[in-house]
Amino acid sequence: MGEINKQAKDVARSNILSVERAKEKSFLSQDSSSTIEAKLYITRFCPDTEPHIKTNPDICIMCKGKECTKFCPANVFNWSKTDESLIIAYENCMECGACSIGCPYESIQYTHPKAGYGII
Ligand code: SF4
Numbered sequence: 501m502g503e504i505n506k507q508a509k510d511v512a513r514s515n516i517l518s519v520e521r522a523k524e525k526s527f528l529s530q531d532s533s534s535t536i537e538a539k540l541y542i543t544r545f546c547p548d549t550e551p552h553i554k555t556n557p558d559i560c561i562m563c564k565g566k567e568c569t570k571f572c573p574a575n576v577f578n579w580s581k582t583d584e585s586l587i588i589a590y591e592n593c594m595e596c597g598a599c600s601i602g603c604p605y606e607s608i609q610y611t612h613p614k615a616g617y618g619i620i
């Protein structure tokens with residue numbers, strides 16, 4: 501069971517690296533229609549009123565790297581210096597699943613959107 505979890509985490513980490521590489525590549529691309537931002541623009545969402553992503557503010561305020569603001573392909577996580585807290589635009593979530601394993605402090609509680617909500 502432990503080996504399966506390790507393999508799942510390795511695959512997920514590899515996916516996160518792929519996302520980061522794709523982000524860098526899209527920023528370097530001359531073709532603006534191939535950027536992640538362009539693809540996000542054509543994705544349609546039906547957000548629930550209840551967030552499907554939550555974090556622990558006591559953990560996040562101590563986190564130096566704020567990795568969630570880097571690995572999420574949809575830029576769902578943004579750190580507010582004014583409020584010293586995460587702003588979570590869960591409405592834009594692409595449901596890639598990376599955030600449930602990407603946070604080094606396991607601060608993110610992710611559940612899939614209820615049926616009929618999320619990406620449509
Ligand atoms: S969610 Fe995780 S990575 Fe993001 S600020 Fe909180 S502790 Fe840091």
Ligand code: SF4
Nearest residue numbers: 572593594596597599
């Ligand atoms: S599951 Fe959603 S919030 Fe989490 S990394 Fe993927 S797109 Fe971002």
